[in-house]
Every structure is written in C-alpha cells, then in structure tokens.
Amino acid sequence: MLQSQANWKFTYSDSDNDIGLREEFSLAPVTERLLFQRGIVSKEQAEKFLHPSLEDLHDPVLMNDIGKAAERVHQAIAEGEKILVFGDYDADGVSSTAVMLEALRELGADCTFYIPNRFTEGYGPNEQAFRKAKTEGVDLIITVDTGIAAVEEAEIAREIGVDLIITDHHEVQEQLPAALAIVHPKCSTDYPFQELAGVGVAFKFAQHLLGYFPKHLLDLTVIGTIADLVPLVNENRVLAKFGLKAISQSNRPGIKALKKVCKIEGDITEEHIGFFIGPRINAVGRLQDADMAVDLLLTQDASEAEELAGFIQELNLERQKIVADIAKEAEALVEAGDTGEHVIVAAQEGWNEGVLGIVASKLVRKYDRPAIVLSINADKKQAKGSARSIDAFDLFKNCMEIRETFTHFGGHAQAAGMTLPVENLPILRNLLNDAAASKLTEEDYKQSLTIDSTVNIEELDVSIIKEINKLAPFGMSNPKPLFHVQAKPKEIRQIGSQQNHLKFSFQGEQKIVDGVAFGMGDLYHKISPRSTLDVIGELEINEWNGKQKVQLMVKDLAVNVWQLFDYRGSRHLSKQIPLELFQESLAVCFHEESMEQRVPAEVKVSLYSEDKLSYWERVNIDSLILLDLPERLDDLEHLLSRLKPDKIFACFYEKDGHFLEVLPSREDFKWFYAMMLQRKQFDMKKELDLLAKHKGWKQEKIKFISEVFFELEFVKIEDGLLKTNPHPAKKDLTEAPAYQKMQNRLEIEKTLYYSSYDELRAWFDPFMEKSGSPKEEVSHGL
Structure with missing residues (x-):
C-alpha cells in the first residue's frame, strides 16, 4: 500500500450523470457531471455558466453609497479639485488603482495615486499619508482595495478637511469608518453578489462614473480578479471570462511587455495570470514601492514599458531567492x-x-x-x-x-x-494553538481533494478535455476539475535535474495516457511497477510539434493494496533500494550467513526467530525486505500472517540454486542401483569423476543418489566405498530424509525464486489480507 497525502472526497454518484443537459448542450456525460457538481442543474443556469454574457453583470447603482460617491467625484472634477487614488501594493490593489485612475483621467479629473510602502507604512490608509496629501492640495481621497478597517484614518481625513470615499471588498470589521461614502458589496444589502475583488468594485465604480460599460478596462480588471483568489462565479466569472479575452488582445504596452518577460505566447489564461503575471506585479510591492507596477500598466510608451517590465522581472527573481532563504530558516524553526x-x-x-x-x-x-x-x-x-x-x-x-x-x-x-x-508573540502562539487543538481533528490538518469524477483511460481524448475547458476560467469556487483514474503504469521514471518529479505512462486496454507528478520523485522507490495506482489529477492537453495528447497532471496518488517489489536474483540491492528505504523497513533473513551480504553497512538485518515476531508485531512493520529463502515455507507464511506489511521486497538470491539441476528421476535411481547390483561396490574416491563424465551428471547428483540409498539401507558406505545390502527392506525413495529435504528445497525455490511475478504475488496474497478500509473519505453513494 501507499497512503495518499491528502483526504480524497468523492462527492458524486452515478445519478449525477443525467440532469437533462446533455442533449440540450451536446455535452459528454463527464461534463454534465461537472456542471452538477457546481450546482448547475437547470438549462438557464447552464446557459449562463457555459455562455457568460456581459448582460449578466449587476447594475452598479445597487451598490450602497455609489450615487453619493459619484456625485462627489463629479463635483470635484467640475470644480478642479485634486483627487488622490489611494491603493494597495498587491496585484489587486495595483490593478484597482490603474482602473480608477484611467476612468478619472477620461473624465478630465486632476488626479494622482498613492500606494503606501509596505515596510515603512504598512497596509492601508495612514495618517501621515493623508496629511501629506492635504498639504499637496488634495481635496478628495478615493481608496481602492483598501480602507474598510481605516476607522482612525477616516477621522483624520474629516479633521483635516479631506473627503474620503472608500471602495473595498475585504471583510467588514466591528466598526465602519466614518467616510463620506463606502462602496462595498458586503455593505450593500441590495447588491446581489458579495464576492467582487477590489478591482471589481473599482470597475463598478468606474462604470457608474463614466455612465457606460467600460470594456477597455476589462484587461486591467481581470488581473486583480484572478490574482486575488476571489470566487470565480457570478460576476467574477463574467469579468474573468471577458477580461481574459480583453487582456489577450490588449494593445497596452505594459501588458505586451509583461507577456514578453513571462514568455506567454497566444491567449492569456487564468493560469498565466495566477502563476506569471500576478506574482511579478506582486513582487514590486513586496520588495519596494509598488508605483512602478501602476506605471507599467498605464504607460503608453512601448520602450518605457519594456524597461519597467525588465526591472520587474529582476525584482521577481530576487523575490524568489529571498522567499527560498526565509522559508529554509522558518522550516528550521518548525523542525526545532x-x-x-x-x-x-x-x-x-x-x-x-x-x-x-x-x-x-x-x-x-x-x-x-x-x-x-x-x-x-x-x-x-x-x-x-x-x-x-x-x-x-x-x-x-x-x-x-x-x-x-x-x-x-x-x-x-x-x-x-x-x-x-513582540511581547504578545507567546500569547498569540498559545491562544491560537489552544483554539486549533479544541476545534480541529487530526483529519482536519490533512489537505482535502474534492474529486469531480472517476474516468477510464479509454474515455480520455483531446476533444473531451476541450469540452471540459468550456467551464474555464477556473479558480476559487470553480476549481479546475480533479479526476480519479485507476490504472497500471506501463512505465514510471524519475525526471528533473534532481530526480524530484515522476513521469508515468498509464496503460489502458487500447490507450496510453502520460502523467506527470511534480515534487513526488521521492515516491519512485515506493511504487511497484506492477501495482495498480489510484491517481488524482487534472487533465490537460500537451502539445508538442503540432501534435496534441492527453496528459494527467498528478496531484496525489495511492496504492490501496499491498505491493510486491521483485528484486529476486539481484546482486546490487543497494543500487535499487535507497538507504532511507532500507532503514525504515524490516530486513529479515532466515540464515545467519545471509546477514552481512548484499546490504549497506548501515542497515541492520534481523535473523528470523519466533521470539522476535511479537516485538515486530508491536512496532507495526509497514515494509518488509526478505533477503533469502526460508528453510520451510511455513516460517515465511507465519511471518507474513503475523506482520501483514504494506510492502514486500522479495530480494531472494541463490548462488547455487538446485531447482535448475533437476531432482534425479526414478530412471536415474534405477540405473545407479542396477549398476551397484552388478558391480557390488562403488568407490566414491576413485570412480566418482569417471561416472560423472560417463553419464554427464554433476558429482553432487551422484552423491545425492548415494545418500538416499544409504538412508534407505539399500547400500552401506564405509570410507567412501559403497557396497550393496544383500537383503534390503522394500522402501520408497520418498521415505529418505535427504530426498524429502531436496523436495522441500526444490518446492521453496520453485514457489519463491523461479516463479513469475504473478505466481509469487498469488502465493503471498492469502497471508496479506487485512481488515479495515481505505482512509479516503467517500460520500454520496461511493
């Protein structure tokens, strides 16, 4: 077995398949199931989800205070007052700032922006920034993606005579700031959708200010909407869907320069924003003032855009190094x-x-x-x-x-x-740990993966994945679908410069699907090549040289039956089994002479004995390495029945195996006895080599026949000279202990050493049955 790293939640049943949408929208069963999983059960819901429309967006006028806020902005523009857009230093705040500035400039406003320095000022509005703005002639401050917690700062603004409009989306706290207006979905009981990003709120305000729907701002709006990880449903889905089209076609020099440094070709997807564009914009505010990121988004100069994008790229590389260094230090604290x-x-x-x-x-x-x-x-x-x-x-x-x-x-x-x-650090640590200890179970700490569907290798093709991708853009509340696949890998290999990833080829009846598991290279030696894997992953289209293939991006995997690793006959176990696996396994031999052979010096090998079994049972052995063949099959059967390990490494090695020499036939025994009756005696010392050459037998075969006849009292042996017994009792060959021992040995070798993989596994199976069930969480009929 191999336990999954996460809890698997199978939240579907066969009845999910038919909700009456398949024929209406020409969908495959798996796509219909995915819609059902997302709560889409009617044609109207499916139409809106599969074919989002800008008409599905809600009227900004429904948002609280938006009329009052717009009236004050228009008044400021009419009277030539100076307006300050106060933003935040992350991708949502930067794109919010850009959206609001562009709308205000279009209206002819005298406006500028301010984003606080993360290190000297911290998050959100602050007194010093507000007072400075006042001295520079600012009469109106509009916050974007921030401000809902700025209770004291709102009082400062009122005190110094600056009107404050707050547009934000963060959680509302106990007290609201006393601002002129607060444009916030969660403060708006009449607004139908509560989960807009900061840039979504800024876009809505810009729409209301401009008096028309500003499509030209969608390319900016999509950045914060996706980067801030808000739920991509309802309005956010519409803004993301049309925003991705807009940013893919955008002529903004800053967007083009970002695509270039991110090496994005073709259309921009939500993953491009989440993993490439968003992190680079964030990197600016993480290391210095975020002003440069706003300038990049709004500049109309191509050469300036390329220069800014290049500098941002360098900052992102620096950010990555800083993160790696701090993470290493933090992990050391955790480990300590x-x-x-x-x-x-x-x-x-x-x-x-x-x-x-x-x-x-x-x-x-x-x-x-x-x-x-x-x-x-x-x-x-x-x-x-x-x-x-x-x-x-x-x-x-x-x-x-x-x-x-x-x-x-x-x-x-x-x-x-x-x-x-600083003195509150121990208090914080103790209080939160007490809260978690009282509220969480052990399973709560384990990551959960919600599986959308189980699919067969045979039903996977490029057309299915293209249809599933109609559910994009994926994100919070509309995650990229996770699929469960059960298959035997035709091939498993480690890839990457540090061998820290896995590459699979999963074999179906008629299809082979490739799979990649990033960061799972350490599992390579814990997966038997002959095991059936349960794999959870995302389906993608891998294109190479113009050819498209299905690829499974593995997120987790498990083996839900015991595993057999076949290393029989190997002389180089230390090259095939890493030292760590030796050290976390029980290595057993049945013969004392085997204890120091073929394993690294650091590995402790245990000699099998009945006395040790009880101790081994108590320590719960998961992995068992068998280094040699037992004297009796009963000993191995007893060991397996008691321990029932998850993994067995069969490492038997026979330097002089007897099975291939073949047990002498009855004809061989008859010929030898007839020779003895004719000659009356046979001198082992003088004639053994001659007889072996004459018959083409090995000397050990002749010695074995002689030992059997001696035990049956057919012959006598004195100082190497065999003489016939004139009056032997009638006995069968099988009555001789040597013959029985040889038969037993040959049966052991035949069963454990010379058998095929499937035969060996079939022999082990009866002793490996365990009670209990897999740990994965199963619901809704599965």
Whole structure:
C-alpha cells in the first residue's frame, strides 16, 4: 500500500450523470457531471455558466453609497479639485488603482495615486499619508482595495478637511469608518453578489462614473480578479471570462511587455495570470514601492514599458531567492519545535515583510498547519507579517476572537496580515494553538481533494478535455476539475535535474495516457511497477510539434493494496533500494550467513526467530525486505500472517540454486542401483569423476543418489566405498530424509525464486489480507 497525502472526497454518484443537459448542450456525460457538481442543474443556469454574457453583470447603482460617491467625484472634477487614488501594493490593489485612475483621467479629473510602502507604512490608509496629501492640495481621497478597517484614518481625513470615499471588498470589521461614502458589496444589502475583488468594485465604480460599460478596462480588471483568489462565479466569472479575452488582445504596452518577460505566447489564461503575471506585479510591492507596477500598466510608451517590465522581472527573481532563504530558516524553526504544534507562529529579525505571505503558504503546504510568519523589528518592539490557513481553520474568525492581541489585523478566512507587540508573540502562539487543538481533528490538518469524477483511460481524448475547458476560467469556487483514474503504469521514471518529479505512462486496454507528478520523485522507490495506482489529477492537453495528447497532471496518488517489489536474483540491492528505504523497513533473513551480504553497512538485518515476531508485531512493520529463502515455507507464511506489511521486497538470491539441476528421476535411481547390483561396490574416491563424465551428471547428483540409498539401507558406505545390502527392506525413495529435504528445497525455490511475478504475488496474497478500509473519505453513494 501507499497512503495518499491528502483526504480524497468523492462527492458524486452515478445519478449525477443525467440532469437533462446533455442533449440540450451536446455535452459528454463527464461534463454534465461537472456542471452538477457546481450546482448547475437547470438549462438557464447552464446557459449562463457555459455562455457568460456581459448582460449578466449587476447594475452598479445597487451598490450602497455609489450615487453619493459619484456625485462627489463629479463635483470635484467640475470644480478642479485634486483627487488622490489611494491603493494597495498587491496585484489587486495595483490593478484597482490603474482602473480608477484611467476612468478619472477620461473624465478630465486632476488626479494622482498613492500606494503606501509596505515596510515603512504598512497596509492601508495612514495618517501621515493623508496629511501629506492635504498639504499637496488634495481635496478628495478615493481608496481602492483598501480602507474598510481605516476607522482612525477616516477621522483624520474629516479633521483635516479631506473627503474620503472608500471602495473595498475585504471583510467588514466591528466598526465602519466614518467616510463620506463606502462602496462595498458586503455593505450593500441590495447588491446581489458579495464576492467582487477590489478591482471589481473599482470597475463598478468606474462604470457608474463614466455612465457606460467600460470594456477597455476589462484587461486591467481581470488581473486583480484572478490574482486575488476571489470566487470565480457570478460576476467574477463574467469579468474573468471577458477580461481574459480583453487582456489577450490588449494593445497596452505594459501588458505586451509583461507577456514578453513571462514568455506567454497566444491567449492569456487564468493560469498565466495566477502563476506569471500576478506574482511579478506582486513582487514590486513586496520588495519596494509598488508605483512602478501602476506605471507599467498605464504607460503608453512601448520602450518605457519594456524597461519597467525588465526591472520587474529582476525584482521577481530576487523575490524568489529571498522567499527560498526565509522559508529554509522558518522550516528550521518548525523542525526545532519552536513554533507551536497546531498553528505555526514563526518569527525572526531580519525577514523581509513583503514575502512573508508566500513563506506562510509554503509552510502550510509542507506541514498541513495554519502558519503565521512575522518579521521582528527590535527597535519598534513589534512583529509584523502574514498568515495563511488550512480549509478547516477560519483565520479571520479565530484571530478576531483574540483581536486585543494585535495592534493591527485584517484579512480573510484563509489569509491575513497583522502587527503585534513582540511581547504578545507567546500569547498569540498559545491562544491560537489552544483554539486549533479544541476545534480541529487530526483529519482536519490533512489537505482535502474534492474529486469531480472517476474516468477510464479509454474515455480520455483531446476533444473531451476541450469540452471540459468550456467551464474555464477556473479558480476559487470553480476549481479546475480533479479526476480519479485507476490504472497500471506501463512505465514510471524519475525526471528533473534532481530526480524530484515522476513521469508515468498509464496503460489502458487500447490507450496510453502520460502523467506527470511534480515534487513526488521521492515516491519512485515506493511504487511497484506492477501495482495498480489510484491517481488524482487534472487533465490537460500537451502539445508538442503540432501534435496534441492527453496528459494527467498528478496531484496525489495511492496504492490501496499491498505491493510486491521483485528484486529476486539481484546482486546490487543497494543500487535499487535507497538507504532511507532500507532503514525504515524490516530486513529479515532466515540464515545467519545471509546477514552481512548484499546490504549497506548501515542497515541492520534481523535473523528470523519466533521470539522476535511479537516485538515486530508491536512496532507495526509497514515494509518488509526478505533477503533469502526460508528453510520451510511455513516460517515465511507465519511471518507474513503475523506482520501483514504494506510492502514486500522479495530480494531472494541463490548462488547455487538446485531447482535448475533437476531432482534425479526414478530412471536415474534405477540405473545407479542396477549398476551397484552388478558391480557390488562403488568407490566414491576413485570412480566418482569417471561416472560423472560417463553419464554427464554433476558429482553432487551422484552423491545425492548415494545418500538416499544409504538412508534407505539399500547400500552401506564405509570410507567412501559403497557396497550393496544383500537383503534390503522394500522402501520408497520418498521415505529418505535427504530426498524429502531436496523436495522441500526444490518446492521453496520453485514457489519463491523461479516463479513469475504473478505466481509469487498469488502465493503471498492469502497471508496479506487485512481488515479495515481505505482512509479516503467517500460520500454520496461511493
């Protein structure tokens, strides 16, 4: 067996297949099932999902305070007042700033923008920035993607005589700022959709300000909508779908320059934004002022765009190195046990605040725990950083329950930012660990994979994947479908410069589908090439030299039956089985002379004995390495029945196997006895070699025949001289102990050493049956 790394949730049944949409939309059964999984069960719902329309977007006027906000903006433009767009330093905040600026400039506004420095100012509006804006003649501040928690800053704005309009989408806290207007979906009871990104809210405000639908802003809007990981349903799906078309065709020099440094050819997908464009825009604000990213998106100069994009590319490479270094240090703290058992709270001086969210995400993926990563400022005696969580632990809710621990706090269920006094670090660690310990079970810490469908290798083809891709863009609340495939790999091999990935060829009855498992190279020696694998993955189209093929991107895998690894006859086990696997397995031999042969010196080999079985049972052996053949099959049967390991490595090696020599036939015995009756005696010392050459027999065969006749008292042996017994009792050859021993040995070799893989596995099977069921979570009839 091989346990999956995640909990598998099979949330479908055969009845999901037929919801009456297949014929209407010419869908394959698997696509219809995917729609059902997403709650789409009517033709109207399917039409909107499969064919999104800009007409499906809600009227901005339904948003609270948007009329009041627009009236104040138009007044400012009419009176020549200076407007400041106050943004945020992430991809959502940068694209929100760009959208609002472009709309205001189109209206003729005197406007500029301000994004706080992550390191000197922190997140969100601040008093110093507001007072500076006032001295520069700003009369109106519009926040984008920020501001909903700026209670004190709103008071400052009122005090200094600056009107404040807040547009935001973050979680609403206990007290709302006393701003002139708050344009926020979650503060708008009449607005039908609550989950817009910050840029989505800015786009809606821009639409209301302009008085028409601004298609030309969709290429900017899609960046924050996808990069900020909001649910890609309802309005977000429409904005993302049309935004991807817009950004793919965009003539903005900044977009073109970004595509070039990201090496994106053709249409831009949600994955391009999520893994290439978004991280590069984020890198600017993580390491310095984010102004450059706004300038890149809005510049009309191609050469300036290329220069800015090149610099941003360099920043992103620097960011990657910084993340790797901090992650290594944070992991060392975790391994040392200094960060908490249930919730990781890692803090250290000198860590770059801008990348701590990425580091926290890495810790969550590696340790399956919520993680808070903080940089300590010794001068200010404060810790500041970011947090990421697991599905089962609502970070926002649990941190709000201990809000007094923080100086500043804000975020979502799965991500948050915070500042707190250094002396509160132990308090934070203890309180969150207590909360997690009381609320979470062991299974909650394990990542969950929700499987959309089980598919057969034979039904996979490029056309099916193209149809499934009609459900794109994929993201939160519309994840890329995960499929369960059960198949035997025709080939498994390690790939990558560090051999840390796996490449599969899965064999169906008539088809072969390739699979790639990134980061799973360490499982190579734990998967028997003959095992049937249960694989969870995403389906993609791999195109090479103009030819398209189905490819399975493996996210997790398991082997749900015991595994047999066949290394019989191998003289180089240490090259085939890595030392770590030897050390985590029980290596057993049945003969003392086998204990120091063919295994690394660091490996402890145990000699089989009945006394040791009870101890081996108690320590729960998962992996068993058998180094030699037993004297009796009963011993091996007893060992297997008691231990029932998940993996058996059959490493039997016979230097002088007897089975191929063949047990002497009865005709051979008759001939030899007839010779003895005729000659009366045979001198083993003088005549053994002559007889062996005459008959073409090995000397051991003659010695064996002689031993059998001696045990049956057909002959006497004195000093190597065989003489016939004139009056022998009638006995069968099988009564001789030597004959019985040879038969037993040959049966062992035939069963365990010279059998085929399938024959050997069939012999092991009866002793390997286990009670219980797989750990994967199964629901809805599966």
